Amino acid sequence: MTIDDAPRDALRGGPRELLRWVASGAAVSRADLARLSGLSPSTVSQRVEALISQGLLEEAGAGRSRGGRRPRQLAVPTGGAVVGAIDLGAHHARVGTLDLSGRVVQARTLPVRIEDGPEEVLDALLAEVSALVAVPTGPDGEAADGESAAGALRGIGVGIPGPVQHATGRIVSPSRMPGWNGFDVAAFCAGRVEVPVVVDNDANLMALGAHRTTHPDLDHAVYIKAGTGIGSGVISDGRLHRGAQGSAGDISHCRVVADPAPPCSCGNAGCLEAVASGAALVTALRDQGVPVTDLTGVIRLIDDGDRHATALARQAGRAIGEILAVVVNFFNPQVVAIGGRLADCEPLLASMRATLYERCLPLATQTLLIERVATGQDVGITGAAHLVIDHVVAAG
């Protein structure tokens, strides 16, 4: 079961928005929803009833009175895992199950060897999702509820660290995923599970996850994912902007000034990815004779104040800032946030910020938020869950 049309719902006052207000705690009662959405009480009641009958919402007793009748509290069903999510990375994958509110029920990180090819990797990850779903609740107590009304799995979201055509679910000429080119992830997964599968780029999922949890009300945002590779996800008018081929946000091969310009796997030299990605930092340090094997080691060196590593981090920050400056001038977002493992490097962040302020129009930066993505390692699967839930709710 594949998905080929994006959810063009999620509009003002739509069911998905009601659900989100309840999930976020912004609304607790029907009256709250009426106030927030601007819909009439009768319409809200009607919609809420529909959502309840679909098992997407439930009543949760009476709330405190505010001087009149007590509200009948609404809540998104919890305790049951309803969405599976896979956030595939270069060396690890984060796999989890989430509930309808987008909260993580269970999650774990698995080592992954991308080079084993798509079938093997995806099979293992899908199996892990199934295993997590089979366990009714997490290890944090709360066993009783058992199979809640919403306990059935509704869909699986998959994030891929390379260019994906979201519409078809196919991977297109990825840099660092030998054997995956042209592979149709959605079709493959659809053949193994009975529920809808949505596939998207990992940076897009991070963007969606971070946006929904931290700035759901802002219209335009750019989220940078700086880990082993570099990518970005774009929110335009409150929705993910995927562009014509679905490759929007792929800034990894934009050229930046660097001397000497390091060669990139794409055949060019001086690509952002060859200067500022985690993989690039590892390579560069190794070339300088520093004995590091992976990104973790690099980050440790930076945290320890190693001179070479810090200089490289600064250079990386400048490079990202350079590209981002163009993006900010062009797109004029309200937020730019950086996530991924490199986002925790202070020197990188600092020089990115500096470059951004130096190179952007004052008009574009005067109210711009420049942040670190705060949601931790589960942003990706959170975004995946949102994507799935959007689809499920839109489809009724």
Next chain:
Amino acid sequence: MTIDDAPRDALRGGPRELLRWVASGAAVSRADLARLSGLSPSTVSQRVEALISQGLLEEAGAGRSRGGRRPRQLAVPTGGAVVGAIDLGAHHARVGTLDLSGRVVQARTLPVRIEDGPEEVLDALLAEVSALVAVPTGPDGEAADGESAAGALRGIGVGIPGPVQHATGRIVSPSRMPGWNGFDVAAFCAGRVEVPVVVDNDANLMALGAHRTTHPDLDHAVYIKAGTGIGSGVISDGRLHRGAQGSAGDISHCRVVADPAPPCSCGNAGCLEAVASGAALVTALRDQGVPVTDLTGVIRLIDDGDRHATALARQAGRAIGEILAVVVNFFNPQVVAIGGRLADCEPLLASMRATLYERCLPLATQTLLIERVATGQDVGITGAAHLVIDHVVAAG
């Protein structure tokens, strides 16, 4: 009368879309509209009637039969100027009146001295609009009709060669418009005329005009305006993307590699505008001792194959291409088109294209259209008219 909310209508099957199909010739009858829009014939009839009663549409006799009843042809009222438009440039302004289809009824170019300040300049241009409106029809015959039903002026659109907050109509720290900073164009105009006035950046208007006339069905597009200054307009999801502060598309102060990096009026050096704008080319040639006074002279030199001028044009094209490459990777549009007076320089266009293909992801360029804006000197006022008409139709 100011306008503070963007027309969020213009959706599938909306009145504005029906109107556009008729104006573009894609639909001639109610039946055509029903087929195109997917609406039922009854709904179309009803909407058409509403549009006719508003004077936005009219019946134009019977068409040819296709084997059955002859269609009652529909047409957008012509012959009467219903929208005024002003496209202000660095040294000239294009002023015109247009009909509801977005076709130019009358237009003329006036010399302008920006430095005279906003009141004086705008007063003169508004007076010119009034003069054009007063003349019932153009000089191309067709006098009879006189005051058509739609003859009343419905609004005025104004394009400004600098950053404008479209929502408020205020100008914000423009580079080349001394005395205009903070000026509220919309409020000023609203005080002089009785109709709605919409104000926007000139590149945005060019983008809208070009998009609506050449690629109305494409979702994502970027239009570069390269004249005395450099700007761009962004179409996202079929609509103008203005960004958080309304400064989206302002790429004039993005840094590009240039040696030596020419100083820019913004205080930085190496800005795109300081390398690739018409003003920059004039300055650079003058510094080389070539006796040119204005952009026209530069373009003539380039056309004549002057070595220095051509080299500069190539450099400018590379610089634009560099920035545009980031934009294309990031935004992944279906079209990139370049307009403005510099768009006619073959060397510039050629090196822009080359840079673009060299620096972009193959995925992003494989189906990308890279074009010249073909609509001539009236694109700007056409875009302005579309903006006004969008608003008028949305407002009922």
Next chain:
DNA sequence: CCTACTTTCTTCGACTACAAAACGAAGTTC
């Protein structure tokens, strides 16, 4: 000329989504 068929457009009844208002339910306050 008359019949059969097409295409175009309108009319009418039905359905849906939403809103406005009235009302019932459940509290609080004085």
Next chain:
DNA sequence: GAACTTCGTTTTGTAGTCGAAGAAAGTAGG
């Protein structure tokens, strides 16, 4: 206990849209 609040439902009305039926106006063929 009366008055007032807040919450939610029920009822009624309205606007938008669709589908079916039919009227209008033609073509094609005998």
